[in-house]
Amino acid sequence: AQSVTQLDSHVSVSEGTPVLLRCNYSSSYSPSLFWYVQHPNKGLQLLLKYTSAATLVKGINGFEAEFKKSETSFHLTKPSAHMSDAAEYFCVVSDLNAGNNRKLIWGLGTSLAVNP
């Protein structure tokens, strides 16, 4: 079975400092991994995804994530936080169950606060 663990439920950074949101996964297959962002009372937006190509994945708004198979990690980073980055971030792994039907397995989320 596949699962996702987001290691921090809350992260607080100062504007202009680096962001690190940690995610570990377990998977019996070659996983596809995603990071989604959810702003308050808004829908979900895809930040980036890993699908077995380059291990360093660049996404929107300056975010990137590195797939490390040996560590089963897919941490999200950004060099310099902006106030508008304050949101809930979800690490997600795809589940290729029998029949190649795909559903997403979601972490519990990390709430990012950005202080002026």
Next chain:
Amino acid sequence: NAGVMQNPRHLVRRRGQEARLRCSPVKGHSHVYWYRQLPEEGLKFMVYLQKENIIDESGMPKERFSAEFPKEGPSILRIQQVVRGDSAAYFCASSVGAGGQETQYFGPGTRLLVL
């Protein structure tokens, strides 16, 4: 180029009433997924449908919940005899195909409140 549309955005029901949530996928997408997000939690998969077929309903509660994706029209998630525990945000997503690398595009969600 419209994305996934969900309506209503907010829905208030009293216990015992029925809730109908609608989802129109991205044009050209034939795969639809429904997820439920309880307060302060991540999303939980409920059901995966293709046109006129339920492919995977392993996340659906056994009673009161049903979903359909007819040949014409939006996908519907139906909750009969709602209870307070059904209060949550319900998100719909769609994709072009069902391969392991397909991106799912999400709608804005329907926030259901059961009084």
